[in-house]
Amino acid sequence: MTTSQFHYLNGVLHAEAIPVTDLIAEYGSPLYVYSATQLLQNYRAIRAAFAPIDPLICYSVKSCGNVGVLKVLANEGAGMDIVSAGELQRALAAGVSPDRIVFAGVGKSREEMKQALAAGIFMFNVESTQELDRLQAVAAAAGKKARVALRVNIDVSDPGTHAKTATGGRHTKFGIPLQQAQELYLSTDRSALEITGLHIHLGSPIPSPQTYTAALDKVIEVIAQLRESGHDITMVNIGGGYPVSYRDPNGTDVPSIGEIGARICEKLHALYDQGVKFAIEPGRVISANAGLLLGSVEYVKQGWDRKIVILDTGMNSLIRPTLYGAHHPIWPVRYEDYSGSWGVYSTATAGTEEMDVVGPICETGDFFALQRHLPPLAQGDVMAVFCAGAYGMSQASQYNSRPRPAEILVEGARASVVRRRESYKDLLEHEVDSL
Numbered sequence: 001m002t003t004s005q006f007h008y009l010n011g012v013l014h015a016e017a018i019p020v021t022d023l024i025a026e027y028g029s030p031l032y033v034y035s036a037t038q039l040l041q042n043y044r045a046i047r048a049a050f051a052p053i054d055p056l057i058c059y060s061v062k063s064c065g066n067v068g069v070l071k072v073l074a075n076e077g078a079g080m081d082i083v084s085a086g087e088l089q090r091a092l093a094a095g096v097s098p099d100r101i102v103f104a105g106v107g108k109s110r111e112e113m114k115q116a117l118a119a120g121i122f123m124f125n126v127e128s129t130q131e132l133d134r135l136q137a138v139a140a141a142a143g144k145k146a147r148v149a150l151r152v153n154i155d156v157s158d159p160g161t162h163a164k165t166a167t168g169g170r171h172t173k174f175g176i177p178l179q180q181a182q183e184l185y186l187s188t189d190r191s192a193l194e195i196t197g198l199h200i201h202l203g204s205p206i207p208s209p210q211t212y213t214a215a216l217d218k219v220i221e222v223i224a225q226l227r228e229s230g231h232d233i234t235m236v237n238i239g240g241g242y243p244v245s246y247r248d249p250n251g252t253d254v255p256s257i258g259e260i261g262a263r264i265c266e267k268l269h270a271l272y273d274q275g276v277k278f279a280i281e282p283g284r285v286i287s288a289n290a291g292l293l294l295g296s297v298e299y300v301k302q303g304w305d306r307k308i309v310i311l312d313t314g315m316n317s318l319i320r321p322t323l324y325g326a327h328h329p330i331w332p333v334r335y336e337d338y339s340g341s342w343g344v345y346s347t348a349t350a351g352t353e354e355m356d357v358v359g360p361i362c363e364t365g366d367f368f369a370l371q372r373h374l375p376p377l378a379q380g381d382v383m384a385v386f387c388a389g390a391y392g393m394s395q396a397s398q399y400n401s402r403p404r405p406a407e408i409l410v411e412g413a414r415a416s417v418v419r420r421r422e423s424y425k426d427l428l429e430h431e432v433d434s435l
């Protein structure tokens with residue numbers, strides 16, 4: 001397993017070579033901090049794990065779509081997985097080559113299709129018959145040919161993930177039921193489309209390689225049947241959902257990307273030898289542990305039966321704890337004279353006390369951690385919420401009219417602002433007509 005780029009040195013948490021206390025002093029609180037080195041380390045581990053089938057690696061923009069982050073990955077050759085025209089704009093702004101962009105999502109508008117066709121993206125992952133008809137019409141009108149993968153719902157009923165992020169089962173809105181998809185592949189009346197791809201995305205995260213291999217067995221069977229009926233599939237996109245550890249910097253509690261990649265490549269090697277091309281759509285496995293959320297203690301108060309620590313940010317910056325019941329490590333950025341990994345949060349017991357760490361938002365669901373053991377905390381202490389890079393800032397809101405935090409990208413001893421802190425002017429910007 002790769003080492004974390006967030007570690008304590010002489011009692012101070014560092015992002016690569018920079019004490020995060022310096023970042024707070026310079027850029028204020030709350031703050032998202034990303035490590036470019038960690039992003040690259042994660043991306044390269046995926047490339048190595050899947051090397052036997054040499055896939056197009058399309059980073060899932062929705063996991064963390066900051067253009068500065070996208071640039072780091074684009075410069076390394078990554079493609080992008082987008083789910084809206086807004087994400088297309090982000091990918092293009094980051095300099096991603098359009099022929100490395102795939103477009104998923106159940107609700108693509110005509111306008112979004114037009115923009116993606118004009119940009120010349122690699123492939124549309126189509127999720128319904130009506131969407132296929134619309135894409136045919138839009139592509140024909142534009143005089144373009146659209147490359148299509150049908151997103152097939154093969155009914156993987158138990159991906160072992162949270163109900164809100166399971167996307168492969170028959171009761172979800174995602175994909176085209178298998179039987180329908182097989183019929184669509186064989187219908188030939190869509191002249192502006194080249195329907196040679198098959199896409200699956202089973203959920204996020206998928207804790208077991210077994211879920212992928214079971215789904216791929218089905219995919220392999222379907223491709224064989226289609227070939228017998230005279231329709232060739234030349235591109236298989238196996239989606240994302242690769243797990244990360246939200247508890248352990250060494251990731252020992254989830255299967256590694258190396259292990260998952262090996263199992264998947266083993267399954268797909270025969271198709272690879274027959275000339276089939278592959279794509280994957282990793283999101284969180286690249287961005288999650290490459291990002292921190294820093295917040296500061298406003299108050300420590302004693303409730304009826306518990307100690308409550310109130311930070312200057314909460315579910316408005318990171319909604320995962322309350323939305324998904326997600327566990328995020330949290331620990332003060334200054335801790336005694338400790339040097340070592342952020343895993344200290346799970347092992348340190350001496351002098352700790354159980355408390356709730358919450359935000360300022362007027363909702364009971366606004367918390368980072370409940371009944372967590374933490375060392376003594378005081379007003380002004382800065383806290384780090386670890387593994388916050390994925391589905392953190394990308395799901396942040398201005399709820400309670402709180403401007404969103406700034407985002408900082410660190411590489412070695414260099415830090416750059418990749419998104420400035422929102423101002424109160426930003427809050428009111430779109431309401432100027434009513435002022």
Ligand SMILES: *Cc1c(COP(=O)(O)O)cnc(C)c1O
Binds near residue numbers: 060083205242
């Ligand atoms: C969200 C999403 C992904 C990425 O999921 P991760 O768990 O972040 O890897 C990939 N593909 C599609 C279609 C998605 O919607």
